[in-house]
Amino acid sequence: MNIELVEALTQLEKEKGISKEILLEALEASLISAYKKNYGSSQNVSVNIDRDTGEVKVFSKKVVTDEVKDSLLEIDINEASKINPTAKIGDIVTIEVTPKKFGRIAAQTAKQVVMQRIREAERNLIYEEFSGRETDIVTGIVQRFDKKNVIIDLGRTEVILPVSEQIPSEEYVQGARIKVYILEVKKTTKGPQITVSRSHPGLVKRLFELEVPEIYEGLVEIKGISREAGSRTKIAVHSNDENIDPVGACVGPKGSRVQAIVDELHGEKIDIIKWDKNPAEFISNSLSPAKVLNVTLEEDTKIARVTVSEQQLSLAIGKEGQNARLAARLTGWKIDIKSQKQSDSDFDEDARGDESAT
Known part of the structure; x- marks a missing residue:
């Protein structure tokens, strides 16, 4: 010494x-x-x-x-x-x-x-x-696998992508670059433990903030996201500038902006919905790509009765009910979808019931 x-x-x-x-x-x-x-x-x-x-x-x-x-x-x-x-x-x-x-x-x-x-x-x-960066997005390289968890190298440290935060349809290849959402940062005796996600709706939100300058600058606002990771996401957007089309800004020239996000999510479908302060209009938009004929709201039970044409019924409901389910999560309303024919039939039955009652 x-x-x-x-x-x-x-x-x-x-x-x-x-x-x-x-x-x-x-x-x-x-x-x-x-x-x-x-x-x-x-x-x-x-x-x-x-x-x-x-x-x-x-x-x-x-x-x-x-x-x-x-x-x-x-x-x-x-x-x-x-x-x-x-x-x-x-x-x-x-x-x-x-x-x-x-x-x-x-x-x-x-x-x-x-x-x-x-x-x-x-x-x-x-x-x-990293302690102040929960909800942030980072890019790393798939380093190795620990049981079913994926260990991702960020350069100065490694983060854990647990099986519960992975997308079941995704394949994680060693050496591949990947964007992940910071879910939790904990201090342990072995150093910081950082948990990340690929399935969290926040990942989609952050990707849009990266790709769409209008969102980053606050001109376009994300009002809500509902997601079934790996399959489909619905994102509601609103413009704080009447001269900016919020959906168009998110789609980008020739669809370039949303396509970059779809590519990052390996083909996950994304519906960009125009938010509306009128719940009926918002619910109608949320069922895109289906065309809605009518929306009747029951405020007390928070149920929306939606009518579509016969040809649009399966599209509105979606495969295994996915479209209706995501729309319900996005809007916060329970959505009951029927075709015009079913609605007319229900109306006739109600009318007959009223007549017999009199």
């Missing part, structure tokens, strides 16, 4: 932002353990590192007594007087006990302590970098 250590710690403080004093204090604490381990001593010892020269000294602290029972912890008053003429019984006398070969042990310990503190500092920096 010498002045080179002090200079190295000073350099670390500048480059890594790790306090030199904190490192020296941690090193002194570690050297106490190293001394006791290597010299089998139960003495009450302290270690001092000279802040200027880096010189290491070990000191034993002993209680002054007139009858020594434990020479490791106590010192006779006569011996104590030779070290400190003013010493009296009950005082603590400090004696240097630095072993001749302690420098080598100190150097090894210093390396371990410094490396550990560097790792801790880097983990803290990574945590601080």
Whole structure:
């Protein structure tokens, strides 16, 4: 241990932002353990590192007594007087006990302590970098697989894409670049644990913010998203500028903007819906690509009765009810879809019922 250590710690403080004093204090604490381990001593010892020269000294602290029972912890008053003429019984006398070969042990310990503190500092920096970025989107490279989880390399750290946040229809290929949504950042004893998602609706929201300048600038607002990851997404948009068509802005020239998002999501269908403050109009738009003839709202039960032509019925409901289901999630209304023929039939039955009642 010498002045080179002090200079190295000073350099670390500048480059890594790790306090030199904190490192020296941690090193002194570690050297106490190293001394006791290597010299089998139960003495009450302290270690001092000279802040200027880096010189290491070990000191034993002993209680002054007139009858020594434990020479490791106590010192006779006569011996104590030779070290400190003013010493009296009950005082603590400090004696240097630095072993001749302690420098080598100190150097090894210093390396371990410094490396550990560097790792801790880097983990803290990574945590601080990502802790405020939940809901953000990042690009990484598929690194490896841990059971069914996908480990993605972001350069400075790795993130976990758990099976619950994966898209079942997607294949994750080692070495492939991939965009993911930051779901959670936790501080653990092994460093920050960052969980990401490919199935969260927020991923679609962030992709639109990246691709559509009008959304990023606040001219077009995303009012809601409903998603069945890997299959279909509906996104409701509204323009805060009457001169901007919100749907057209999201679609882009020749569909280039939405196509870039579809490509990133490996073919997931995206319906861009114009939001409307009128619930009936919004529900009608949400059932796109189907054309709606009429919407009747039941405010108390939050049920929307929707009428479409016979030809549009299957399109409005969608495969396995998906279109209607996504529209209901997007609007917050329970949607009951019937064809014009079914609606007329229901109306006739109601009318007959009224006549018989009279």
